Amino acid sequence: MFRIDLMSRTPVYEQIIEQLENFVLTGAMKSGDKLPSVRSLSLSLSINPNTIQKAYSELDTKGIICSVPGKGSFITEKALIILKQNKLSQLSDFENLLENLILAGISKDDIIDCVEKVYKRSRKI
Amino acid sequence: MFRIDLMSRTPVYEQIIEQLENFVLTGAMKSGDKLPSVRSLSLSLSINPNTIQKAYSELDTKGIICSVPGKGSFITEKALIILKQNKLSQLSDFENLLENLILAGISKDDIIDCVEKVYKRSRKI
DNA sequence: CCAACCGTATTAGCTAGGTTAGTACAGCTG
DNA sequence: CAGCTGTACTAACCTAGCTAATACGGTTGG
Numbered sequence: 001m002f003r004i005d006l007m008s009r010t011p012v013y014e015q016i017i018e019q020l021e022n023f024v025l026t027g028a029m030k031s032g033d034k035l036p037s038v039r040s041l042s043l044s045l046s047i048n049p050n051t052i053q054k055a056y057s058e059l060d061t062k063g064i065i066c067s068v069p070g071k072g073s074f075i076t077e078k079a080l081i082i083l084k085q086n087k088l089s090q091l092s093d094f095e096n097l098l099e100n101l102i103l104a105g106i107s108k109d110d111i112i113d114c115v116e117k118v119y120k121r122s123r124k125i
Numbered sequence: 126m127f128r129i130d131l132m133s134r135t136p137v138y139e140q141i142i143e144q145l146e147n148f149v150l151t152g153a154m155k156s157g158d159k160l161p162s163v164r165s166l167s168l169s170l171s172i173n174p175n176t177i178q179k180a181y182s183e184l185d186t187k188g189i190i191c192s193v194p195g196k197g198s199f200i201t202e203k204a205l206i207i208l209k210q211n212k213l214s215q216l217s218d219f220e221n222l223l224e225n226l227i228l229a230g231i232s233k234d235d236i237i238d239c240v241e242k243v244y245k246r247s248r249k250i
Numbered sequence: 251c252c253a254a255c256c257g258t259a260t261t262a263g264c265t266a267g268g269t270t271a272g273t274a275c276a277g278c279t280g
Numbered sequence: 281c282a283g284c285t286g287t288a289c290t291a292a293c294c295t296a297g298c299t300a301a302t303a304c305g306g307t308t309g310g
Contacts (some may be wrong), residue, residue, distance in 0.1 A: 011268060025228040037285060048270045053287075069286040070278030087229030094222050095243050101219060102247045103150040104212030111240050115233065118220050122227045136297060162256060173299045178258075194257040195307035 001036070004045055012047060016055035021064065024079050025087070031080070035065060035073040126161070129170055137172060141180035146189065149204050150212070156205070160190060160198040 002019055004012055023029040035041075038056060042049040056073055059065040063082055067073040101111065127144055129137055148154040160166075163181060167174040181198055184190045188207055192198040226236065 013268080022228070038287090039285085050271085051269060054268090056286085067286060068278085069276065070284080072278095072285060084229045087225055088231070090222060090225055090229070091231075091239065094226060095239065097215060097219050097222060098240065098243045099247060100212055100215055102244065103147070104209045104215070106213070106216075108240065108244045111244075112237065114216065114220065115223065115236050115240065118223045119227065119233045119236075122224060138297080163258090164256080175300085176298060179297090181257085192257060193307090194305070195255080197256060197307095 002041070002045060004047065013051050013055040013058070016052065017059055020055075020059060021083050024064065024075060025083050029075055031075050031077045033075045035075070037072060127166070127170060129172065138176050138180040138183070141177065142184055145180075145184065146208050149189065149200060150208055154200055156200050156202045158200045160200070162197060 002016060004015055006012070008015065010018075020029070020035070035056070036044070038049050038052045041047075042052045045052075056065065056067055060067045060073070063076055064079045065073050066076050098111070127141060129140055131137070133140065135143075145154070145160070160181070161169070163174050163177045166172075167177045170177075181190065181192055185192045185198070188201055189204045190198050191201050223236070
């Protein structure tokens with residue numbers, strides 16, 4: 001389910017957060033779904049339970065999941081809405097990256113083609 | 126000339142590298158231009174000389190600048206070509222970010238509008 | 251020639267963040 | 281009650297990034 005890259009510059013607990021958020025955004029996980037327990041996930045990923053808990057507690061603070069002692073952790077109802085709103089703030093990152101590509105001399109038509117391509121690809125998934 | 130954000134998650138030496146590369150890409154600095162000396166830059170930015178040297182030595186390894194003991198550091202002839210080539214590899218980052226925005230529910234038209242806007246803005250600079 | 255600048259090298263130490271380890275407590279559930 | 285769940289806490293370790301101080305050798309201009 002989760003794929004962790006220990007060599008990555010981004011911390012493991014952030015990789016978990018990012019991947020779970022994408023599961024929600026893509027519909028792979030829905031409101032009410034139960035997450036793997038802290039201990040079982042730590043075993044299957046060969047990662048310390050504390051690291052998993054750090055990811056879960058941050059997701060809980062964000063309102064993406066709801067952790068209940070004795071029961072488990074579950075996707076909240078607001079999760080999808082919250083995440084969509086957050087992603088929209090990436091629009092500025094998108095513009096920054098776009099400016100870099102312009103500096104590199106990429107034409108507007110090339111960019112438009114690229115956008116079309118990605119949109120077609122995303123529809124198939 | 127340089128603007129350093131000590132609070133940023135990206136290391137100071139990488140900020141220097143990134144900004145200098147952008148100076149070259151935007152034409153603010155050209156082949157043969159002399160960079161501020163390690164010591165003078167460390168003074169003006171209130172940063173340890175070692176940190177500046179780390180940035181410079183990495184830029185030297187990349188072939189962006191050429192450091193000569195006793196003389197100084199200078200933009201190489203190949204700098205612009207190298208950097209343009211490197212920036213092209215950001216196209217995959219661009220696609221990844223785009224996929225995220227699609228997940229957030231942004232329409233293709235909104236993206237196209239954004240691209241048009243950034244291109245118009247970049248032409249004025 | 252020499253003082254003042256240049257880049258470079260080396261060693262040491264500090265800090266913050268990320269991760270691991272071990273242990274413990276409390277709430278559910280069958 | 282046994283076994284699962286989340287949670288809390290402390291201690292230790294490692295690494296990256298940065299700082300500090302010092303030293304060496306090349307270049308340049310007065």
